[in-house]
Amino acid sequence: MEESKPSILSVILAYLVVYIVWGSTFFFIEEALRSFSPFVLGSIRFLIAGPLLMGYCALKGYKLFNKEDVKQAIFVGFLLLFVDMACIIWSEQYISSGIVSILSAATAIWFVLLDKPKWKENFSSIPTLLGLFFGFAGVIMLFAEQIFANTVAEETKSQNITAMGVLVMGTIGWTIGSLWSKYSQKGKTTNKKKALNVMVKTAWQMLTAGVAFTLVALFNGEYSRFDYKAVHLADWGALLYLVTMGSILAFSSYIWLLQVRPATEVSTYAYVNPIVALLLVHFFTDHEVTILQIMGLCVVLVSVLLMNWNLYKDSRTIRAIRYRKKLKRLKHMAPKSSVPRIVEVAEFQRKELSKAEKKKLKEKEKQQSQE
Incomplete structure (x- = not known):
């Protein structure tokens, strides 16, 4: 029996969620940081989102445990959802969520540089090499804006540059985790009946991140200083948004789209997310969106397009x-x-x-x- 084709409206709504909600999470992290310290925010977010997603998977009847898959999910979750997200949250204490979203979009640079099995293909492709050049140029533009800013105090300038450097390290962690997840499965004869559903794996990744954030927040004293009574209602709302919309709804929509639409088409969210983030920064925060930031965004997005050109053209x-x-x-x-x-x-x-x-x-x- 042939599966019913998803309605155009369902596909459009799913794309709107992936495009807008994921793009807005940068803004809502910055909002939540008014009341939450970085590791407490990550701890609460993922300790709620992980069990919620796991509960949903249980209701769907998915298998919840497989030793091999859970081990992999823990490692990948540590790199993708703890290391990268910790860098994002910590960085947003000092720099605008718009700049964070642009630097996050430049992750494609590290995929090209660190994907060793594809070096021959990548470094023999002119569009990919041009993409690398533009990608680094866009990142340098953002760093240069902070380095040569005359209206910013030296201490603030130093903090901003450090935050951007930490963020770049986070994107490298995301890349390593993604590549390890990709290649660790190759050559293995996995029994599909025993393999866990991708949503179950993600629930384990969220739980891993939640535990890691909690341990750090306990050891560095963030939880001992945390007063839930001092949290503004709007910031509880931002946290709730990150849990339900950012971690659950957007991810579910993304997985569903991968099943019904071509992967290259779904990957276009990488072009829209930073634009959404920058618009929210411009209209709803005190941060100034400069011409150099907009130029940096354009250069980075062109670089992402060029680095993915071989996929798109086919x-x-x-x-x-x-x-x-x-x-x-x-x-x-x-x-x-x-x-x-x-x-x-x-x-x-x-x-x-x-x-x-x-x-x-x-x-x-x-x-x-x-x-």
Whole structure:
């Protein structure tokens, strides 16, 4: 029995959640930091989100434990959701959430530099090399703005540069965790019946991050200084938003989109998130969004596009556009009497090819989402 195709409205709503909600989490972290210290914020967020997601998975009937998968989830969760997120939260004490979102978008640089099995492919591609150049240029622009700012005190300037450096280290941690997760599964013969669903793995990752944040908050004294009565109602709201919308809804929408849409299309959230973050900073905070920051954002987004160019040029959407252009030229070249036959044959071939490609892509994306 063939699965029902998701409605266009469902897909649009899921994209809006991934685009807007994930982009807004940078802003809401900055808001929550008015009342919460960095590690207490991460602790509460993930200790609530992890069990909630695990409970949802239990209700869905997913298998919750597999020793091998849980070990991997703990390691990946430590790097992705603790190291990277700790760097993001800590950095937002000193720099605007807009700058944080731009530097986070530049993570693609480290994927190119640290993905050793793909070095030959990456460093022989002109678009990828150009992307690397633009990526570093965008990051340097943001650092240069802080270094040469005349209106900022030296101590503040030093704090800002340190925060940006810490954030870059966090993005490297995210990259290492992602690459380890990707390659650790290769060569292993995994029993699909025993393998955990990707949402269960993420719940374990959130729990790992929650425990790590809690341990640090206990040892560095943040919890001993934390007074829940002093937390503003708006900041409780920001925390609730991060738990429900940022960690649960946005992630679920992202996983669902990977199952029903091409992965290259879903990855476009990386271009929208920093724009959303920068707009929220401009309209709802006291931080100034400078021309240099906007230029840095544009340069970084161009770099991300170039570094992913080889993926995009072979995507189903681009192939369909090329096909239509080719068919249009063919129709103009052929005699009028033969045009209907050309269209008929071409449409038949396209439908058959599309069916085969859809089946192949669905199987591939399903496999990727389970890894």
